[in-house]
Amino acid sequence: MTYQPVDAQRDPLVRDTPARETIGTSAASDSLRARPCPHNPAASCSNCRLSDLCLPIALNKSEIQQLDNIIERNRPLIKGEHLYRQRDEFRSVYAVRSGSFKSYTLTSDGKSRVTGFYMPGEILGMDGIGTRIHGVSTMALEHASICEIPFSQLEKLSHQLPNLQSRFFAIMGNEIVKDQHIHTLLSSYTAEQRLASFLLSLSTRYARCQLSPDRFLLQMTRGDIGEYLGLTLETVSRGFSSLQKKAIISVKSREIAITDMAGLKAILGD
Amino acid sequence: MTYQPVDAQRDPLVRDTPARETIGTSAASDSLRARPCPHNPAASCSNCRLSDLCLPIALNKSEIQQLDNIIERNRPLIKGEHLYRQRDEFRSVYAVRSGSFKSYTLTSDGKSRVTGFYMPGEILGMDGIGTRIHGVSTMALEHASICEIPFSQLEKLSHQLPNLQSRFFAIMGNEIVKDQHIHTLLSSYTAEQRLASFLLSLSTRYARCQLSPDRFLLQMTRGDIGEYLGLTLETVSRGFSSLQKKAIISVKSREIAITDMAGLKAILGD
DNA sequence: ACATAGTATTGATTGAGATCAAAAAACGAT
DNA sequence: ATCGTTTTTTGATCTCAATCAATACTATGT
Numbered sequence: 075m076t077y078q079p080v081d082a083q084r085d086p087l088v089r090d091t092p093a094r095e096t097i098g099t100s101a102a103s104d105s106l107r108a109r110p111c112p113h114n115p116a117a118s119c120s121n122c123r124l125s126d127l128c129l130p131i132a133l134n135k136s137e138i139q140q141l142d143n144i145i146e147r148n149r150p151l152i153k154g155e156h157l158y159r160q161r162d163e164f165r166s167v168y169a170v171r172s173g174s175f176k177s178y179t180l181t182s183d184g185k186s187r188v189t190g191f192y193m194p195g196e197i198l199g200m201d202g203i204g205t206r207i208h209g210v211s212t213m214a215l216e217h218a219s220i221c222e223i224p225f226s227q228l229e230k231l232s233h234q235l236p237n238l239q240s241r242f243f244a245i246m247g248n249e250i251v252k253d254q255h256i257h258t259l260l261s262s263y264t265a266e267q268r269l270a271s272f273l274l275s276l277s278t279r280y281a282r283c284q285l286s287p288d289r290f291l292l293q294m295t296r297g298d299i300g301e302y303l304g305l306t307l308e309t310v311s312r313g314f315s316s317l318q319k320k321a322i323i324s325v326k327s328r329e330i331a332i333t334d335m336a337g338l339k340a341i342l343g344d
Numbered sequence: 345m346t347y348q349p350v351d352a353q354r355d356p357l358v359r360d361t362p363a364r365e366t367i368g369t370s371a372a373s374d375s376l377r378a379r380p381c382p383h384n385p386a387a388s389c390s391n392c393r394l395s396d397l398c399l400p401i402a403l404n405k406s407e408i409q410q411l412d413n414i415i416e417r418n419r420p421l422i423k424g425e426h427l428y429r430q431r432d433e434f435r436s437v438y439a440v441r442s443g444s445f446k447s448y449t450l451t452s453d454g455k456s457r458v459t460g461f462y463m464p465g466e467i468l469g470m471d472g473i474g475t476r477i478h479g480v481s482t483m484a485l486e487h488a489s490i491c492e493i494p495f496s497q498l499e500k501l502s503h504q505l506p507n508l509q510s511r512f513f514a515i516m517g518n519e520i521v522k523d524q525h526i527h528t529l530l531s532s533y534t535a536e537q538r539l540a541s542f543l544l545s546l547s548t549r550y551a552r553c554q555l556s557p558d559r560f561l562l563q564m565t566r567g568d569i570g571e572y573l574g575l576t577l578e579t580v581s582r583g584f585s586s587l588q589k590k591a592i593i594s595v596k597s598r599e600i601a602i603t604d605m606a607g608l609k610a611i612l613g614d
Numbered sequence: 615a616c617a618t619a620g621t622a623t624t625g626a627t628t629g630a631g632a633t634c635a636a637a638a639a640a641c642g643a644t
Numbered sequence: 645a646t647c648g649t650t651t652t653t654t655g656a657t658c659t660c661a662a663t664c665a666a667t668a669c670t671a672t673g674t
Contacts, residue, residue, distance in 0.1 A: 179528055182613040187528045201524060203517025209524060229513065233506050240499060246516040247473025253523030254471060254479060258449055258457045260530035261574030265661065296622065304531030309661055311623055327622075327670070343452040535631065566652065579631055581653055597640065597652075 117147045117171075117221075127195040127282050128169050129223070129241065137235050144227040147171070151214040157199075159211040164202030166222045170194050173218020174293045177201075177210040178301065188302035191215075191294060194283045197245050215293040260304045263342075268303040269313040270341040273323065277332060288332040387417045387441075387491075394465040397552050398439050399493070399511060407505050414497040417441070421484040427469075429481040434472030436492045440464050443488020444563045447471075447480040448571065458572035461485075461564060464553045467515050485563040530574045533612075538573040539583040540611040543593065547602060558602040 119130050119142045130138045146166075150173075151157060157168060160179060175192040189210050192198045201209040203225065232239035259271055281287035292299075296314075297307040305313075314325045322338050324331040332338055389400050389412045400408045416436075420443075421427060427438060430449060445462040459480050462468045471479040473495065502509040529541055551557035562569070566577040566584075573580070584595045592608050594601040602608055
């Protein structure tokens, strides 16, 4: 299996078939929704180790159970597979259960631009809540599993559970704040500062899901990182090399070790 | 009255007094909340000409009336006055009633970066919903009036009115999509494309509130525009001059006339 | 193990926009 | 109307990151 998605020959911008028919691989073309995940037969929020950083924060046991009932846990996605595509009708938001994803748009001249990376416990797909059409495509960067939360049901349940409504408002608010940070980053940071900020963001997010904050594997290519940070892949590569030369990080292909956390933070000017 | 805000001598990042005490001018230092707006004594969503592009979309008359009851219409703000500041405790979101605003952050090296401009009918202050602390400062660009919507009451009411909950989810979703567009713009557009995109955005937003889409006044400085688009003010100025030389727009200080709308769109590559 | 495609590094050169600088225009207060 | 401040324009120069280019590395499928 190469990095190239199984359905790469299809142009995501000129597709005409509905999303759920394109999510399956050629071997398994049946709908994603129809297949309960065989890998997590007894999966539930109640026993999910991510429950304290995902949607259920601030919900009590009975509320979590009700949330559990509307969540659909489907078969895992393989690397390169799409969860949904730009212009697909919006039906659900998703919580990453394992693995990681990237969201991206295609610009008018055919280039792709990454709008976000998503890790376990994070919510994605909120583009589309307003327009009812997904504004970006989202693809698994590695073998990954997700919890699908049909939005109409989430709205109904939020209406019954004030805590859930509050929680979802907060999640969307945090997404807006995150976007503002990126706006500032892209409009004023140097290449080195962008990379430092990116690595620090990954670090804290890995820490959140109990993984090492100073040793991790990048699941995305240098090109993906560049598309996200507004840099070319060459500049990303040079930036990593330069940070390594300064003994701030150690890079070996996709393996990153942060050897001088304070130094990395200092690049952002305190 | 200069453009410099009346309270400019205070450093927004080291302030210690609560927001509402800083909003008043030196002449009128009493709380913003305590003063019903003398300019709009009978103001209400029901008779507001913006009601079909603001929060009340998709609400029926009785629902609008209930929303009306929680909205506080305060005295207008003068140019340069702050609605709230970065690090203020979050209490409310706001709908622009008249005039315009800019939101901005200060970076660690003291430079300011504009995160958004807001026009009549638009909602601002949604940074802070998740964190309960405002992530940006917001300042009136001209004499302006707003509707303040205390968030705790909005949440309570949303819980009673599914349409309102739905509407607010949509507003936040649209904000996220807007932010993704800016992400793409900042990470791949040239200076000229950024300016074209900015002018087109203003144009459609002016059209939304019944104003001319091809002749309008910029309420922000070249510096503000540059901070928003990730350019210097000199580049913004040169960009306007260049677009004028191409007969796509006509600029006379803050007055903009779009003379070739198709040409402007063509700069964005269809 | 090998072939192949995708990915990453590094070097040389170029260019768009930043920075520095100075003058002109617009605006607000008195 | 006039003064002082802020904003805008335009020019000259510089710089960081893009682009072009070539090689090296890594992973996947046969």
